[in-house]
Amino acid sequence: MKTDSLANKVYIDLRRKILSNQLVPGMRLKEDVWAKKTDVSRMAVREALNRLLGENLVVFGEKGGYFVKSMTPDDIREIRQLRELLELGALRMAFQKEKQDFIPALEQICDDFTAMVEKGYIGGACEADMKFHEILIASSGNSKLMELYQVSNIPLFHMKLGKMQMDDYEQTDAEHRQIVKALKAGDLKLAESTLVKHLLRGEETALEIE
Structure with missing residues (x-):
């Protein structure tokens, strides 16, 4: 295998571990x-x-040497603001599509998240949480939006999940499912308001941990 292909393999593995809190800030x-x-x-x-x-x-x-980045309170606030803009925009674009075939994928991710939490597999729950929001972005059908989401350091919120309490996971699960339920019911306003509350709570939790 060529060096660039091997480097990409390592990049994907390290990025996934960083964003799912398996490699913690400062490591x-x-x-x-x-x-x-x-x-x-x-x-x-x-x-x-x-x-x-x-x-x-x-x-x-x-x-010298490479270290996993830590987030400042300003990073956390700015990431939440950017996520809100991008994810709300993605929701609106997805809602306008005639075929909303992304909803089953969101439902499956919700089930995966629940199963991971029940088994105590926190790393897996973090990955499922990150995937939920990536699917929301992808549902827009806008490849440029997905590219921006992936390179903007946005999923760093998920680095904090490994330190959350069980009720935080339960709230996350409930909020994810409420967003999906609202989308299935054609209630865009409820989906949007739930997403905003979800992201704000993530910011507050991250700042408390910080």
């Missing part, structure tokens, strides 16, 4: 360790880390 990502874990060259790992650096998911340490 150092050593090239040699990840080369051994993923069975690729250090060059491929370095390329993947530089790509994550470009997305602002990792940073350089004062004495």
Whole structure:
């Protein structure tokens, strides 16, 4: 396999682990360790880390090395504001489509999230939560919107989920399902208001943890 393909494989793996809180803020990502874990060259790992650096998911340490980025309170507020703009826009575009075939996918993700929480698999629940919002964005049918969502550091909210309490997971599950229920009922206003409350609660929780 070519180096660029291997680097992409490492990039996808590291990005998923960062965004699902399996690699926590401040953790150092050593090239040699990840080369051994993923069975690729250090060059491929370095390329993947530089790509994550470009997305602002990792940073350089004062004495060198790559570290998972931490969020400031300002980061959290600004990410929530941007997510609200993009996700509400995506909801409105999706609502205007004649065929809303994305709803079953959202329902499946809700079931996956519930199952992960019940089994205590928090990393899996974080991934399901992230996937729910990605499907909302993708439902717009606008590829540029999805690209912006993916490169704007938006899913960093999910790095905080690993430290949440069980009632936070239950609220997240209930809010996700309320959004889906509203969409199925053709109630865009309820879907929008629930999404806004959901994102605001995520901001408040992240700031409390911070």
